[in-house]
Amino acid sequence: MRLLIAGLLVGLLGGGAAAALIRPISHDYIASLSRVGEGGRAEAFQIVLPDDRLLNVGAGVPAEAVVPLGRYIEGARLATIRAGVFQLRDARDRVVGLASLLTDLNTARDEWVLYMPSRGALFLTQTGVQANEAGQRIGVGRVVGGTETLSGQRGTYELRTVSDDNGVRLRFDTSIKAEQQ
Amino acid sequence: MKNLLVFLLGVVIGLAIVWAVIWYNPLDRGAIDVPIDVDERTLVLEYDSPISGSIYYVNSGLEKLPRNPASQDALFFPSQRGAHVSVHALKNRRGEPVALGIKHFALAEDTALLPARAHVNGAWQILIPGAGGFFIESQENYWPFLRAVLLPAAFGNGNWQGRYESDSTIGPTGTFEAVMVGASGLFAGRTGLAKETLAVTEFSLHAVGGPPTAFGTLTVVPEDPQVEVDPADDPINLPSE
Numbered sequence: 001m002r003l004l005i006a007g008l009l010v011g012l013l014g015g016g017a018a019a020a021l022i023r024p025i026s027h028d029y030i031a032s033l034s035r036v037g038e039g040g041r042a043e044a045f046q047i048v049l050p051d052d053r054l055l056n057v058g059a060g061v062p063a064e065a066v067v068p069l070g071r072y073i074e075g076a077r078l079a080t081i082r083a084g085v086f087q088l089r090d091a092r093d094r095v096v097g098l099a100s101l102l103t104d105l106n107t108a109r110d111e112w113v114l115y116m117p118s119r120g121a122l123f124l125t126q127t128g129v130q131a132n133e134a135g136q137r138i139g140v141g142r143v144v145g146g147t148e149t150l151s152g153q154r155g156t157y158e159l160r161t162v163s164d165d166n167g168v169r170l171r172f173d174t175s176i177k178a179e180q181q
Numbered sequence: 182m183k184n185l186l187v188f189l190l191g192v193v194i195g196l197a198i199v200w201a202v203i204w205y206n207p208l209d210r211g212a213i214d215v216p217i218d219v220d221e222r223t224l225v226l227e228y229d230s231p232i233s234g235s236i237y238y239v240n241s242g243l244e245k246l247p248r249n250p251a252s253q254d255a256l257f258f259p260s261q262r263g264a265h266v267s268v269h270a271l272k273n274r275r276g277e278p279v280a281l282g283i284k285h286f287a288l289a290e291d292t293a294l295l296p297a298r299a300h301v302n303g304a305w306q307i308l309i310p311g312a313g314g315f316f317i318e319s320q321e322n323y324w325p326f327l328r329a330v331l332l333p334a335a336f337g338n339g340n341w342q343g344r345y346e347s348d349s350t351i352g353p354t355g356t357f358e359a360v361m362v363g364a365s366g367l368f369a370g371r372t373g374l375a376k377e378t379l380a381v382t383e384f385s386l387h388a389v390g391g392p393p394t395a396f397g398t399l400t401v402v403p404e405d406p407q408v409e410v411d412p413a414d415d416p417i418n419l420p421s422e
Contacts, residue, residue, distance in 0.1 A: 003191065004187050008194050011199070013195075016295070019293070023290060025243070027259070078278055080310050083268055085268065102308040111308060115304055117262070117287035118290055123304070123306075123362055
């Protein structure tokens, strides 16, 4: 009887401790590379193409990988949308999460989510295109919000396209700070 | 030998009691009915299961769920563990696709069995042609879904049939709503509240394809009363061209 009770206690305490303490998820912490200044925080993210592209569907994209959206959706209402899903890297090329893109070709404005599990997402919406001194076109826009540790963050971003030996890099330079709506 | 068997019997009984406490958890509040009123400003967008009815669905494989297409490799970087991304055609109440939505979500680090928490943190990105785009910040508790659907399927033959419907949203607001953040078009500069409802009649851990039997509904209420959407110009419920 004593052994039965001892086993019962071990089962209760062991199972209870496991249920209370074991966390099924713990993301490897990758230190943010954000730089803090007076105006807020600056941080760069990257997508390397074609390696980081997971999905590219929709209209108007001159790439072989694009799958017509009509394969999935009947009707013309969504015919002007392009959608993409990508792996997201930080400035040191470490994969820190995922990114997604939606574009309505009628407005030619990109909307991005940069998502880092357990850290949060940044919501980006393009407002225009500018040219720098070298004549390179730079997408510019607003960071309109975020989630989790980035909730309430707002600011601006620039998106540059850079070609190198590994392919094409999309580089986001974000500048954000916590703001009350 | 007999003593060892008696001890092990005690351990098994103890573990069974712990499991019973988890299953009939007194800390489990069950699904929360998120109090969002549906009125003329409300956008109701429905979507099919990521597994069987999405345009695309990828996950890290942590929960042993299929991906869509089935040939899609799992996400494998440590930072993506427990992460999911799904791309959906969002339909209006007449079943017509009117928007494209991408949902990111990942198991939250505070997920634990004893307090009945299967929390996920998520972000929706939604674009409605001709109207504009917005984002949603959400926190959900999948424990009621796990307990009612996923675990019975996992402990059985991988399939579940029945009727399950409940709100999954639990935040981030203190009153359990998700938060809408406007991006462009009609939604630029606007904020609002939202919630997500899950409805399942069949669930399989095996198959991709076939008719969808699990559905989600996003209910979104843009809050700015200064910028009403004129029902006559409502891009969500216009008839098909």
